[in-house]
Each structure stands twice: as structure tokens, then as C-alpha cells.
Amino acid sequence: MGDFSALGEKLKATRNKMGLSLSDMSAKTGVSKTMLSQIERSESMPTIATVWKIANGLKIKLETLLDDSSQLYEVKSIDDKLAIKDDDGRMIIHSIFPFSPISGYEVFYGVFKPGCNYSDDNHTNSTTEQLFVTDGELEMIVGQNTYRITAGCSLSFDSSEKHRYINNGDIDANVLIIVNYE
Known part of the structure; x- marks a missing residue:
């Protein structure tokens, strides 16, 4: 399967960043507190099924726990990202850094075409x-x-408030968007 030498450290760091106790993590993942503790201390190497249970229970990607630390940098093209379109194709959003419970945010690249008038009131x-x-x-x-x-300006706002993105101009508005979660 691969090298699990850093799994314990990553699991403990993830748990701490999420503010979870071993009991909390056990309840979320269905993996016993004892097993989680042993994994964190690198006293036990779990099966892939156990690692999947942990990742699924924490709602994180499996790669978050198994990521090879030698791959600290990765170049990805926007062309390889699935675009989400709305407002008859006048709003195009790419998730360039998907949500992670470790960071608590996600980053999007948005293209708002001329005539875009998109309302977003779904941030709960x-x-x-x-x-x-x-x-x-x-x-x-x-x-x-x-x-x-x-261009060159920014806005920070309470995302639970109803908000609307409008492009009244003649050219695309290209926007980086960071959404923070509790």
C-alpha cells in the first residue's frame, strides 16, 4: 500500500486542528479509541479499510492522511478542473483548493461574464x-x-447574508474567492 511512517503524525495533527478528542474521533469514524491512539503513536499500522473509515468519518480525502510528504508541491492546471456553470453560463467557478477540515476553507477561481447577475444565498x-x-x-x-x-480590490463579508454577483461591464470579471467555514 505504501509507507505509513507519517500516518500517525498526520492523524494526530488532523485531529488537533479539528479540535477533536480521541473519543470524538472514534465516534465520527467508528474506529476504536485504542486503535486511533496506537496509530497516532505509530504502534499500529492500520489496514486500508481502517484508513478509509477514518477519512470518511472525518470527511477528508484519503490522500490527506496518506499524502507522501516528498510531494510538497504539485502544479495543477485550471483546464483539468471541472467547471461549475450557472446563470446561463455567465458564471463559471473552478474549485482550485477544495475544502479541507484542516484548513477550514476552500478557494475558487471565478469568471463572471458580462451580464452575469447571480444570487447566492445558500451558504448555511x-x-x-x-x-x-x-x-x-x-x-x-x-x-x-x-x-x-x-481589478486589484477585494471585499470580505458575512457569507450567511444574501449576496449577488453582478458584472455590468464589457469584459469578464476574474475573481479569486475564499470561503471560510466554522
Whole structure:
């Protein structure tokens, strides 16, 4: 399967960053507290089925626990990312750094085409959203307030408030978006 030498350290770091006790982690994963403790102390090398149970229970990718530390850097192309489109194709979103419970956030690259008028009021578990416009201009309506964000400018807001992304310009508004979760 691979080298599990760093698994214990990664598991413990993940648990600590998530603020979980061994009992909490056991309840989420279905793996006994004793086994989790032994894995964290590198006293036991779990089966792949056990590692899957831990990853699934914590809602993290298996790679988070098994990631080879020699691969600290990885170049990925936006062309290889699945695009989510809405507003008749005028809003295109790529998840460039998917959510991780360790970081507590995810990062998106958005292209808002001219004429885009997209409302997003589905953030029930996120706390804040930060966006940075790299090209073009975006009008943001957050609650009752309207903000004009031009290239080189940013906006941070409470993502639980109803908000709307509008591109009234003639060119694409390219935007980096960070969504933070509790």
C-alpha cells in the first residue's frame, strides 16, 4: 500500500486542528479509541479499510492522511478542473483548493461574464467570504449594501447574508474567492 511512517503524525495533527478528542474521533469514524491512539503513536499500522473509515468519518480525502510528504508541491492546471456553470453560463467557478477540515476553507477561481447577475444565498455553514478581483469589475450586493470591486480590490463579508454577483461591464470579471467555514 505504501509507507505509513507519517500516518500517525498526520492523524494526530488532523485531529488537533479539528479540535477533536480521541473519543470524538472514534465516534465520527467508528474506529476504536485504542486503535486511533496506537496509530497516532505509530504502534499500529492500520489496514486500508481502517484508513478509509477514518477519512470518511472525518470527511477528508484519503490522500490527506496518506499524502507522501516528498510531494510538497504539485502544479495543477485550471483546464483539468471541472467547471461549475450557472446563470446561463455567465458564471463559471473552478474549485482550485477544495475544502479541507484542516484548513477550514476552500478557494475558487471565478469568471463572471458580462451580464452575469447571480444570487447566492445558500451558504448555511460558511462564515465569511473574501473575494479579490484580478481583472474586470464586479458589483456585489451583500444584504442591503452595494459594493463596486475593480481589478486589484477585494471585499470580505458575512457569507450567511444574501449576496449577488453582478458584472455590468464589457469584459469578464476574474475573481479569486475564499470561503471560510466554522
